[in-house]
Amino acid sequence: MKITVKLFGPHKEKLNKDSIFLNLSDNSNIADLICNLNQNEPGFKDIVKSYALAVNLIYQDEDFKLNDGDEVAIIPPVSGG
Amino acid sequence: MIVITENIINIQEYLNESNESSSGSLLIFCGTTRDNNLGKSVDYLEYESYVDMAKLKLKEIADFSISKWDLNNLKIVHRIGKVEISEISLLIIASSPHRNESFRAIEYIVSELKKSVPIWKKEYYSDGESWIGSADNPN
Numbered sequence: 001m002k003i004t005v006k007l008f009g010p011h012k013e014k015l016n017k018d019s020i021f022l023n024l025s026d027n028s029n030i031a032d033l034i035c036n037l038n039q040n041e042p043g044f045k046d047i048v049k050s051y052a053l054a055v056n057l058i059y060q061d062e063d064f065k066l067n068d069g070d071e072v073a074i075i076p077p078v079s080g081g
Numbered sequence: 082m083i084v085i086t087e088n089i090i091n092i093q094e095y096l097n098e099s100n101e102s103s104s105g106s107l108l109i110f111c112g113t114t115r116d117n118n119l120g121k122s123v124d125y126l127e128y129e130s131y132v133d134m135a136k137l138k139l140k141e142i143a144d145f146s147i148s149k150w151d152l153n154n155l156k157i158v159h160r161i162g163k164v165e166i167s168e169i170s171l172l173i174i175a176s177s178p179h180r181n182e183s184f185r186a187i188e189y190i191v192s193e194l195k196k197s198v199p200i201w202k203k204e205y206y207s208d209g210e211s212w213i214g215s216a217d218n219p220n
Binding site: 006008009010013054057058059073075076077078079080081 | 202
């Protein structure tokens with residue numbers, strides 16, 4: 001299934017991209033996605049250490065099951081206001 | 082009303098449509114950009130947002146606040162993009178029958194916004210720049 005990963009703020013800047021497109025096996029959850037990125041995306045493991053996760057605009061835990069076409073956002077510590 | 086904008090926030094524009102005849106309190110909170118942080122002089126800031134999710138989270142916070150504190154009117158406006166020192170980055174206008182409700186609502190909204198709304202700010206100094214919210218540069 002195809003998943004779009006969105007990056008923001010310091011993660012986007014240090015990895016020099018705002019999106020990553022992945023093809024994951026069916027029944028993958030967010031933990032599988034993070035594992036994939038840690039293994040295959042250069043620099044990801046060292047740069048993306050502190051974060052929350054959202055799927056289709058809603059915060060989710062790492063055991064959340066993904067579906068084809070989902071947009072997963074990796075949210076750095078927020079600092080609005 | 083929830084607004085995320087790259088434009089300078091003009092309080093009067095939002096104030097004109099905020100008061101209700103049934104309100105005895107109209108409270109305005111402005112978050113403004115400071116020229117210093119953690120001992121460093123700040124030249125300007127830049128805000129970035131995951132806009133669709135930020136609007137959704139702000140609406141959740143607003144809906145809860147309107148219900149809990151019986152607000153007659155609530156506006157939350159957040160600036161993104163480059164923001165010069167002393168400009169308004171966050172505007173909240175709340176009206177309610179009595180003052181306590183709008184005071185409590187605004188305190189709650191600011192606190193929740195800083196915990197969960199996907200907006201990030203970056204400070205620019207004469208000798209560099211830094212994202213705020215990371216472990217070495219807390220919010």
